[in-house]
Amino acid sequence: DTEVTQTPKHLVMGMTNKKSLKCEQHMGHRAMYWYKQKAKKPPELMFVYSYEKLSINESVPSRFSPECPNSSLLNLHLHALQPEDSALYLCASSQDSSGANVLTFGAGSRLTVL
Amino acid sequence: GENVEQHPSTLSVQEGDSAVIKCTYSDSASNYFPWYKQELGKRPQLIIDIRSNVGEKKDQRIAVTLNKTAKHFSLHITETQPEDSAVYFCAAVISGSARQLTFGSGTQLTVLP
Numbered sequence: 001d002t003e004v005t006q007t008p009k010h011l012v013m014g015m016t017n018k019k020s021l022k023c024e025q026h027m028g029h030r031a032m033y034w035y036k037q038k039a040k041k042p043p044e045l046m047f048v049y050s051y052e053k054l055s056i057n058e059s060v061p062s063r064f065s066p067e068c069p070n071s072s073l074l075n076l077h078l079h080a081l082q083p084e085d086s087a088l089y090l091c092a093s094s095q096d097s098s099g100a101n102v103l104t105f106g107a108g109s110r111l112t113v114l
Numbered sequence: 115g116e117n118v119e120q121h122p123s124t125l126s127v128q129e130g131d132s133a134v135i136k137c138t139y140s141d142s143a144s145n146y147f148p149w150y151k152q153e154l155g156k157r158p159q160l161i162i163d164i165r166s167n168v169g170e171k172k173d174q175r176i177a178v179t180l181n182k183t184a185k186h187f188s189l190h191i192t193e194t195q196p197e198d199s200a201v202y203f204c205a206a207v208i209s210g211s212a213r214q215l216t217f218g219s220g221t222q223l224t225v226l227p
Contacts, residue, residue: 042203042217099207099214100146105157
């Protein structure tokens with residue numbers, strides 16, 4: 001298996017809702033990432049997990065809460081989001097978190113906040 | 115601050131012509147330079163990468179060149195085809211981003227039939 005799988009593909013939520021995005025990989029990668037991508041912009045790093053521990057939080061608001069239940073799974077819990085949080089959320093994985101490894105991206109979860 | 119600059123932001127070429135996209139980076143310690151292709155509505159996918167101990171790398175119609183002294187690297191696509199139309203992102207590891215990949219702003223390549 002050489003893929004990163006993300007669910008759901010699309011999500012519409014109100015500002016008071018609580019929802020979660022899920023990501024799974026079975027490549028034995030020990031680093032997993034959440035990126036946010038706005039239209040016509042590059043992916044922006046949000047969080048990095050290395051060996052199931054949060055190693056980087058790029059000053060992301062607390063309404064985004066990541067979780068890594070095991071080495072294959074990564075979740076992003078969403079609560080009290082704002083309309084400007086609408087974006088494509090990409091999960092990625094790599095061999096390790098050194099930065100000099102190939103990133104394999106999932107297809108993304110397109111989030112719309114009403 | 116430390117960053118990656120990418121030019122041009124848009125590029126249109128006739129089918130069969132070559133396309134060149136250039137990136138510059140500021141961190142002289144950067145040692146890994148990947149290029150990602152993102153088709154409309156799809157995920158970014160690695161198309162080629164180069165490490166700092168190599169000056170050029172080719173894979174069929176795609177090549178990347180690296181000039182460490184000048185701190186720039188370029189993507190070259192020859193014999194372009196309509197399916198090459200996509201947004202291309204360069205990236206480099208930047209000290210200021212906790213040694214993670216920082217992406218350039220992207221180039222929308224359109225190959226005209």
